[in-house]
Amino acid sequence: MDRDLERCFPGGRFVGEVHEVEHHLAHLGSAFLVSPFERAVAVSVDGFGDFASAAWGIGEGRSIEVDERVYFPHSLGIFYQGDDPVSGFPQLW
Numbered sequence: 001m002d003r004d005l006e007r008c009f010p011g012g013r014f015v016g017e018v019h020e021v022e023h024h025l026a027h028l029g030s031a032f033l034v035s036p037f038e039r040a041v042a043v044s045v046d047g048f049g050d051f052a053s054a055a056w057g058i059g060e061g062r063s064i065e066v067d068e069r070v071y072f073p074h075s076l077g078i079f080y081q082g083d084d085p086v087s088g089f090p091q092l093w
Helices: 002-008 023-032 076-087
Strands: 039-049 052-060 063-071
Touching: 023 039, 023 052, 023 063, 052 076
Parallel strands: none
Antiparallel strands: 039 052, 052 063
């Protein structure tokens, strides 16, 4: 990871800690942890990341417990990627 940071920010000095976080847990955290709720259901659905296409669970306080995941090749996100051009939605990637 240090080499990646050095390559992206030559001459810079990173002094923080790096924590690897699973793809969908990062999505769940970015939604729940900044929300005004103390307890909530958290859901992440996309094409796929880390071989999972969806994850959901409960956020409470400062933690998130992932209850279930849907694994590739089952993916609502990939279905939508294939359906969007047929439905007339612009392709953004």
